[in-house]
Amino acid sequence: MSELQRRPTLMDVADAAGVSRALVSIVMRGAPGAAESTRQKVLQAANELGYRADSRARLLRSSRTKLLGLAFSSSQPFHAEIVDAAYAEASAKGYEITLSAVANGRPEARAIETLLDVGAEALIIIAPTLGPDDLALHARRVPVVSLLRDDVGQAVDSVSSDDRAGIALAVDHLVTLGHRRIVHVDGGTAVSSENRREAYRAEMIRRGLTPLVVPGGAGEEDGMEAGRTLQADLPTAVIAFNDRSALGIMECFKAAGISIPEDVSVIGYDDSHFAKLSYVQLTSVSQDAPLLAAAAVGRAVDRIEGVKSPGSVVGTPHLVIRKTTARAPEGNSDT
Known part of the structure; x- marks a missing residue:
């Protein structure tokens, strides 16, 4: 490593300021003396040299890291929105967030181990895929908060949204518009x-309507494939698993000359930034x-600072009505 590339040290600052290394250390730590x-x-001198304290060394010297480890999927935009909100909430509570992504070739178990290796005092895992037993093993080391999934056993905290209530809101909105x-x-x-699928079935049956589930997935391509299937017997309304799936369905319909919402109404799930785009308005x-992130950070900090028993927080979703839903087409509302 060249002299220009070498990271300035405390000794470099001491030489530049003409004082001892110990005195530089006192100043950098903000200690009296x-x-x-x-x-x-x-x-x-430190500013002119571009010196920055080595946070890793500080963490190694301290019994507290004030780090919350957050594992998320790099392929899910909604996870990124939660991450953004978690940073602000953690900072307000005097903690920092360190991230570890679940990606192709990088399983969830590896993402979690990385967070533990850097000294995370608690784990927040968005939509964990590990089973309750595996999560419980991690919870023996540090508090674990499952975000967006609540069937995680009694050893793990959970923060989730009421999927049954969310699907009920979507079905109610469409039925009110005359869709059957x-x-x-x-x-x-x-x-x-599974939760949303069963909630949909229960809600349709409760209203005397026939449920019809089309296999899909969490991505745009999954939605496009489902959209091609739906064209064979076009419904008047579709409730998609999430916004990304809804976008794929819409693109497929538009390519086939099917108008939204004139021919088919479409509802997504998550209200991600995609839904809010001016040319989407889903x-x-x-x-x-933000509320989910705040609750997850709150549970993690509470557990670190003394709350002994894991708890469960269930948020109440709400429907954001935009431009992809309208009254059922004439003559189709009761068929």
Whole structure:
């Protein structure tokens, strides 16, 4: 490594300021014992050299890291919205967030181990795929908060949204608009897919309507494939597993000359930033990412700071109505 590339050290700052390394250390730690004139001289030298304290060394010296480890899927935009909100909430509570992504070739178990290796005092896992027993093993080391999934056993905290209530809001909205032929495109093997699928079936049956579930998934391509299936017997309304799936369905319909919402109404789930785009304006069930993030961070911090028993927080979703839903087409509302 060249001299230009070498990271400045405490000794470099000491030499530049003409003081001892110990005195530089006192100034950098904000500890008493240095005169104000000396402190200013050291800080000026550090600034000119581009010196930054090595946070890793500080963490190794400390019994507390004040780090919350957050594992998320790099392929899910809604997870990124939760991450953004979690940073602000953690900072307000005096903690930092360290991230570890679940991606192709990088399983959830590896993402979690990385967070533990850097000293995370608690784990927040968005939509974990590990089973309750595996999560419980991690919970023996640090508090674990499952976000967006509640069937995680008694050893783990959970923060989730009421999927049954969310689907009920979507069905109610469509029925109010005169729709009866309402299809659900499910999320395949994705977390929450089974909950939403069963909630849809129960809600349709409760209203005397016939449920029809079309296999789908969590991505746009899954939605497009489901959209091609739906064209063979077009419903008047579709409730998609999430916003990404809804976008794929809409693209497929538009390519086939099917108008939204004139021919078919479409509802997504998550109210992600995609739903809010001016050229999309997707009606969607909102899980409220900031509130979910705040609750998860709150549970993690509470557990770190003394709350002994894991708990469960269930948020109430709400429907955000935009431009992809309208009254059922004439002559189709009761068929």
